[in-house]
Amino acid sequence: MRRVIKIASVLFAGSLVLAACSSSDEAAVEENAAPVVKVGxxxxxxxxxxxxxxxxxxxxxxxxVAEFGVEVNEVExxxxDGTPERAERLRLLASEGYNxxxxxxxxxxxxxAEVAPEFPDTTFAIVDSVVDAPNVGSLIFAAEQGSFLVGTIAASASKSGKVGFIGGMEIDLIKAFQAGFEQGVKAVNPAATISVAYMGPAGDNSAWNAPDRAKTAVEGMIDKGVDIVYAAAGGSGLGMHQAIAAAGGSAKGYWGIGVDSDEYVLPARAEFKENIVTSMLKRVDTAVFDVIAGVVNGSPLTGIQNFDLSRGGVGYSSSNPVVSAFASVADGYAEKIKNGEITVSSTLTE
Amino acid sequence: MKSKRILDALLAPMVAIIFSVVLASVILMLFGANPIETFSKMINYAATPRSISLILNSATTYYFSAVAVAIGFKMNLFNIGVNGQYRLATAVGALVAGALTFPGYISIPIVIFVSMLVGSLWAGIAAWLKVYRGVSEVISTIMLNFIAIGLIAYLLAPSMLGVQTAENVVGTPVIPESGRFPGFSIPGSQVPVYGMLFLAALLGFAYWFILNRTRFGFDLRSVGQSPSAAVASGVNVKRMTMYSMLLSGAVAGLVGLPLLLGAQYSFTVNFPGSYGFTGIAIALLGRNHPVGIAFGALLWAFLDVSSQILDLVGVPREIIVIMQGVIVLSVVIAYEITRRVKVRRQQDAVGKATAVAQ
Incomplete structure (x- = not known):
């Protein structure tokens, strides 16, 4: 009995310490002089x-905040969390007057879907999903189109003709990144081989935050001759950067491709920036800004908002000057996608 | 005499809570927040009808989980596999519930039975390994957690039994109105309280009754306290190990049902996956006693729910995680200290008695 309790306490305390360590710092938001819009x-x-x-x-x-001087409250x-906890979080924000x-x-x-009808006068928005309510803007992204473009860059930049893809949780949302990437690679180099690894099955939340697993997977890919890897894996992407840096990085011809944010300029990735040839930009920032701008201007953004390439909702980053060598190829394909000459599928073909 | 015993039992948790409040206050002051203001915000928020509903709901879930763990503890078994057991049980239960169109009084008991059976079978693998192959249940149940996640992902793939319930969300088919467990409302709250709250109370009574008023419970406790003494008095330890793991798994099978049948109505990839660990903490806090666990579950739920308001007023809500950790650690330490003091006192008394006899 006592032995068990001791083991249990130690394990439990350890997990708490880890949980506390992994949480990020809350960013303080300064209040503006005359806040008009309160963003939750x-x-x-x-x-x-x-x-x-x-x-x-x-x-x-x-x-x-910089452009409109809106007041912001951020919760996490x-x-x-299950649905009730998440619903309560949204309900609290809405009932406190955030809009x-x-x-x-x-x-x-x-x-x-549960909370939006309770606050018909509040504008809601959701990233990466569709909620069917008149006061909700559903912000979805054509991640496959942006992934296609970084795929063309990967195929152009690879010397070995072997590229890699690291996915977070194995769900359709991430498979769209993989599908677009593979189509882009094959468009430039039909003979290229693509190694794929996911960090966890559907339902395994640790897949988004397992840099150790990603590092091992990328090391394995590098051993097989892969020299450029694209990671769409949330926090796990850090492991890809670590493995590429350990292999010698860009000086030895190994590159990583970031996702969502422009990882080349992110402080969190400063250590690895020289190895980040580009990032697939999923402009969640644009979408979030547009939603706030809509409320500020009195014309809220609602309904399904598809942020695709032609709307500037996805793309690739040119922050690293190295990418200019491959930009003409990628931009050529971008034009073809925009004018409909190429349709990028969001599902895997096999 | 009896009131003194209750006071003794309450002393350690009270000291632990006070200690955690003091420590949290110090940390809050270091962060530049006013502790009194912070705690009063937490309490004011927790006193609203909606928060009370949320606290009761979370506590219901935690109670099932903690009882599942406590059944193992009573036998000196450490079931860390509650997470895997309830997730698999809830996923299968959700598939069954989604497929049944019977009236609730037929379909809900079927779903509860199926979930308990699945949880029990999944724990049974670890029990079998322990009894017949000598594998420590600590190792096997943790490993089975990962296998359960993989198995669920396989079952819920759209090519298998899963369906897309919303954009980017894959889960089991949504349970029809008739298959949902009816709840009740507290006036002023739009969040209904889980009807399974009463089932949790019933389970608490059954747990107490079986443990303290049946031969099975006596055997179970005796194996937990001293396996050799239990063998000497004719208890089949292997069989008891098997039974208690199966029982623990069956109760674990209930953990996900309040949320599934009372609020979410579909098992999706987002279904919370760590109630089992919370259960371990609460079982420790409640000393495996049905009433202690109930208080532990309520306290835990109160802290969890009030973390939401802290986030909103800009206090790092990690303060809640720290408080929960401190409470559990200090409870365990306090019990250990009181136990040692008691043992020393007993030894002294025995020593004096024998000295006088000589």
Whole structure:
């Protein structure tokens, strides 16, 4: 009995310490002199400072703060949250007078569907999902189109003709990144081989924050001759950068491709920036900014908002000057996608 | 005498809570927040009808989980596999519930039975490994958690049994109105309280009754306290190990049902996956006693729910995680200290008695 309790306490205390360590710092938001619009932002787990997805939303809010002087309150989901906890978070924001209330991540779908009808005068928005209510803007992204473009860059930049893809949780949302990437690679180099690894099955939340697993997977890919890897894996993407840096990085011809945010300029990735040839930009920042701008201007953005290439909702980053060598190829394909000459499928063919 | 015993039992948790409040206050002051203001905000928020509903709901879930863990603890078994057991059980239960169109009084008992069966079978693998192959249940149940996640992902793939319930969300077919467990409302709250709250109370009574008023419960406790003494008195330890793991798994099978049948109506990839660990903490806090666990579950739920308001007023809500950790650690330490003091006192008394006899 006592032995068991001791083991249990130690394990439990350890997990708590880890949980406390992994949580990011809350960013203080300064209040403006005359706030007109109060923005409520509910992040998915990881929150501001996760280095990709949530940070992209944070960038959009920061821009809105700078341009409109809106007041912002940011709250963040815990890993263990179910629909009731997420619903309560949105409900609290709405009942405190925040408008718009923006839910970052598809995990808020059911919660928002429940809460949105309770506050018909509040504008809600959800990233990466569709909620059918008159006061909700559903912000979805053509990630396959942006992934196609970084795929063409990967195929052009690879010397070995072997490229890699690291996915987070194995769900359709991420498979769209993989599908677009593979089509882009094959468009430039039909003979290229693509190694694929996912960090966890559907339902395994640790897949988004397992840099150790990603590092091992990328090391394995490098051993097989892969010299450029694209990671769409949230916080796990850090492991890809570590493995590429360990292999010698760009000096030895190994490159990584970031996702969601422009990882080349992210402080969280400063250590690895020389190895980041480009990033697939999923402009969650633009979408979040547009939602806030809509409320500020009195014309809220509602309904399904598809942020695709022609709307500037996805793309690739040119922050690293190295990418200019491949830009003409990528831009050529971008034109073809925009004018409909090429249709990028969001599902895997096999 | 009896009131003194209750006071003794309450002393350790009370000291632990006070200690955690003090420590949290110090940390809050270091962060530049006013502790009194913060705690009063938490309490004011927790006192609203909606928060009370949320606290009761979370506590219901935690109670099932903690009882599942406590059944193992009573036998000196450490079931860390509650997470895997309830997730698999809830996923299968959700598939069954989504397929049944019977009236609730027929379909809900079927779903509850199926979930308990699945949880029990999944724990049964670890029990079999322990009894017949000598594999520590600590290892096997943790490993089975990962296998359960993989198995669920396989079952819920759209090519298998899953359906797309919303954009980017894959889960089981949504449970029809008739298959949902009816709840009740507290006036002023739009969040209904889970009807399974009463089932949790019933389970608490059954747990107490079986443990303290049946031969099975006596055997179970005796194996937990001293396996050799239990063998000497004719208890089949292997069989008891098997039974208690199966029982623990069956109760674990209930953990996800309040949320599934009371609020979410579909098992999706977002279904919360760590109630099992919360259960371990609450079982420790409640000393495996049905009433203690109930208080532990309520306290835990109160802290979890009030973390939402902290986030909103800009206080780092990690303060709640720290408080929860401190409470559990100090409870365990306090019990250990009181136990040692008691043992020393007993030894002294025995020593004096024998000295006088000589």
């Amino acid at each position: 932002l509910a992040y998915d787990s990881g929150g501001r400072g996760d280095g990709t997805f949530n940070d992209a939303a944070a960038a959009g809010v920061d821009r809105a 989901a815990a890993d263990a 718009p209330v923006i839910a970052v991540g598809f995990a808020y779908s059911d919660a928002l």
